[in-house]
Amino acid sequence: MKDINDARENPFFRRQELIGLLIFAALILVVFPAFLDTFRLNLVGKYLTYAFVTVGLVICWGYGGILSLGQGIFFGLGGYCMAMFLKLEASSVANTKIQSTPGIPDFMDWNQLTALPWFWKPFHSLPASVIAVIVVPTAFAFVIGAAMFKRRVGGVYFAIITQAVALILSILIVGQQGYTGGINGITDLRTLLGWDIRTDHAKFILYFVNCLLLLGAILLTQYVTKSKLGRILVAMREKEDRVRFSGYSVADFKIFAFCFAAALSAVGGAMFTLQVGFMSPSFVGITPSIEMVIYTAVGGRMSILGSVYGALIVNFAKTTLSESFPELWLFGLGALFIAVVLVIPDGLAGMLSHYIAPYLGKLKPASDAVNGKSPLNQTPAE
Amino acid sequence: MIVTDPAYKDPLLYVDNLSVSFDGFKAVDGVSFFVDPNEIRVIIGPNGAGKTTVLDLICGKTRATSGSIRFHDQDLTRMSENGIVKAGIGRKFQNPSIYDDLTVFENLEISFPRGRNVFGALTFKRDAEVRERIEDIAETIFLADRLDERAEYLSHGQKQWLEIGMLLIQDPELLMLDEPVAGMSVSERGKTAELLHKIIQGRSVLVIEHDMKFVEDIAHRVTVLHQGKVLSEGSMEHVKNDPKVIEVYLGH
Numbered sequence: 001m002k003d004i005n006d007a008r009e010n011p012f013f014r015r016q017e018l019i020g021l022l023i024f025a026a027l028i029l030v031v032f033p034a035f036l037d038t039f040r041l042n043l044v045g046k047y048l049t050y051a052f053v054t055v056g057l058v059i060c061w062g063y064g065g066i067l068s069l070g071q072g073i074f075f076g077l078g079g080y081c082m083a084m085f086l087k088l089e090a091s092s093v094a095n096t097k098i099q100s101t102p103g104i105p106d107f108m109d110w111n112q113l114t115a116l117p118w119f120w121k122p123f124h125s126l127p128a129s130v131i132a133v134i135v136v137p138t139a140f141a142f143v144i145g146a147a148m149f150k151r152r153v154g155g156v157y158f159a160i161i162t163q164a165v166a167l168i169l170s171i172l173i174v175g176q177q178g179y180t181g182g183i184n185g186i187t188d189l190r191t192l193l194g195w196d197i198r199t200d201h202a203k204f205i206l207y208f209v210n211c212l213l214l215l216g217a218i219l220l221t222q223y224v225t226k227s228k229l230g231r232i233l234v235a236m237r238e239k240e241d242r243v244r245f246s247g248y249s250v251a252d253f254k255i256f257a258f259c260f261a262a263a264l265s266a267v268g269g270a271m272f273t274l275q276v277g278f279m280s281p282s283f284v285g286i287t288p289s290i291e292m293v294i295y296t297a298v299g300g301r302m303s304i305l306g307s308v309y310g311a312l313i314v315n316f317a318k319t320t321l322s323e324s325f326p327e328l329w330l331f332g333l334g335a336l337f338i339a340v341v342l343v344i345p346d347g348l349a350g351m352l353s354h355y356i357a358p359y360l361g362k363l364k365p366a367s368d369a370v371n372g373k374s375p376l377n378q379t380p381a382e
Numbered sequence: 383m384i385v386t387d388p389a390y391k392d393p394l395l396y397v398d399n400l401s402v403s404f405d406g407f408k409a410v411d412g413v414s415f416f417v418d419p420n421e422i423r424v425i426i427g428p429n430g431a432g433k434t435t436v437l438d439l440i441c442g443k444t445r446a447t448s449g450s451i452r453f454h455d456q457d458l459t460r461m462s463e464n465g466i467v468k469a470g471i472g473r474k475f476q477n478p479s480i481y482d483d484l485t486v487f488e489n490l491e492i493s494f495p496r497g498r499n500v501f502g503a504l505t506f507k508r509d510a511e512v513r514e515r516i517e518d519i520a521e522t523i524f525l526a527d528r529l530d531e532r533a534e535y536l537s538h539g540q541k542q543w544l545e546i547g548m549l550l551i552q553d554p555e556l557l558m559l560d561e562p563v564a565g566m567s568v569s570e571r572g573k574t575a576e577l578l579h580k581i582i583q584g585r586s587v588l589v590i591e592h593d594m595k596f597v598e599d600i601a602h603r604v605t606v607l608h609q610g611k612v613l614s615e616g617s618m619e620h621v622k623n624d625p626k627v628i629e630v631y632l633g634h
Contacts, residue, residue, distance in 0.1 A: 249464045
């Protein structure tokens with residue numbers, strides 16, 4: 001009887017989930033910093049910024065069934081908002097006195113702009129920029145979501161539209177060089193409120209800031225999946241009409257899932273800019289957007305931690321393999337995606353809970369066996 | 383409306399001259415009927431008569447081309463689907479429409495009429511009231527011992543009961559059921575009839591059903607639809623002896 005009551009308690013963490021999270025936290029906060037040099041640690045930090053996107057995709061795609069092939073839009077917008085602030089700080093009059101118009105970013109000067117465009121002005125202020133990092137991408141997601149979901153556009157049509165928006169946005173950024181830095185993106189970022197972000201020490205600190213924000217994002221997402229909203233998303237994915245005729249506005253819930261994923265992606269993008277030191281349209285377009293979906297699929301789209309490991313594992317593989325076989329990597333990635341969809345549709349986390357957890361269950365008291373049944377209760381990958 | 387009979391009560395649902403056409407084909411053509419409070423109305427008719435479309439129109443799944451549907455003082459043809467649910471109308475679909483990946487308990491919980499907007503769903507608490515209500519309903523729909531199982535593992539008949547339970551928990555004033563006993567085994571059928579007798583207390587019910595024995599058993603009044611129009615209406619006795627009905631339907 002105890003197990004049944006447990007299942008209905010709906011605790012914030014099941015034991016396995018808590019253990020999984022603690023192992024993950026120890027890995028990124030202790031093991032990586034202890035064993036990796038600054039260059040490698042910074043690389044892991046970069047991978048972990050993608051994890052913000054994959055965690056968002058767990059809600060949007062895994063739970064809500066809304067496949068977005070345009071998460072790069074939000075990752076990029078978040079990153080650009082951060083980069084605009086850093087660029088303005090780097091473009092002080094003293095730093096840019098050789099330009100024909102001192103005090104504006106260098107690429108504007110090269111493109112014969114003589115004044116800062118109006119939409120750049122708020123980015124003089126750090127608080128305004130931090131707010132913009134979240135608000136701009138989320139508002140954009142809201143507009144796309146409201147336009148699509150209120151008209152009941154879904155499934156593959158929605159995926160194609162997000163892809164088109166990602167493409168349009170990257171073309172727009174490339175084309176408007178004077179306002180955006182064009183194909184090179186926004187580069188040569190130096191300081192955050194006078195603090196040099198290019199030093200090893202700063203990279204070390206930023207890595208930990210990123211880790212803490214990611215853990216926060218994981219907890220927040222855990223809350224969403226454990227709330228009734230998480231179960232409504234699953235219900236909606238399966239029987240949209242039944243949810244609608246149970247008194248819910250399906251579009252509102254889809255918009256929420258999409259905006260939530262966008263907001264998380266944006267935080268990842270901003271942390272990417274801080275750690276890597278630039279932002280460019282190559283993180284906005286179709287390819288990065290699809291790669292993010294692949295990370296999530298590999299890790300497990302129903303598992304928050306699984307998707308984070310997916311981002312880490314695929315990127316480790318990418319870095320290792322593309323150093324040795326640069327031309328083969330994209331084929332490898334494509335093959336990986338197909339293999340995952342065919343062989344392990346629930347990703348590594350799903351494989352773990354289907355094949356390995358039952359054996360673990362035999363070792364422990366039977367109480368955990370019940371938990372394995374629902375995908376909502378899946379064991380996180382470890 | 384001129385009311386002459388002092389015993390006359392306002393109907394709960396008043397469907398007036400309702401029509402809908404799909405690409406020129408009139409699926410429902412000038413249908414009018416009304417359902418009284420606490421009445422059990424059965425809609426019968428041959429395949430393609432427009433029975434399911436009438437339910438779709440009432441619950442907002444399909445929008446009417448012309449005509450009106452009044453429920454209390456509201457015109458349903460202008461309301462959103464979730465607005466119609468909130469007004470007090472519950473609809474069961476023809477095929478069992480439940481959430482396979484959730485447990486029976488979670489299926490019922492989603493239908494609990496609280497926290498139906500995004501913020502409400504995020505802050506929804508599974509408190510004692512929710513649990514007791516779900517356990518009560520589970521008892522009624524014969525699924526008390528299966529609450530923690532995934533709904534996927536239920537039999538066809540049990541899935542139908544679960545969906546009926548999901549409607550009960552909403553406590554609608556008007557319950558619409560589309561072929562509730564279709565595809566059920568004989569023993570499930572009997573239990574379903576028993577279940578329906580239990581749940582129709584204190585609410586109006588609009589049922590589509592083909593099983594004549596079942597219809598005779600529960601209907602207060604019967605509406606016969608044929609080719610999108612009302613062919614006959616009245617007690618089962620009256621309808622059975624109506625020559626028009628015999629010709630198109632019962633005579634087959």
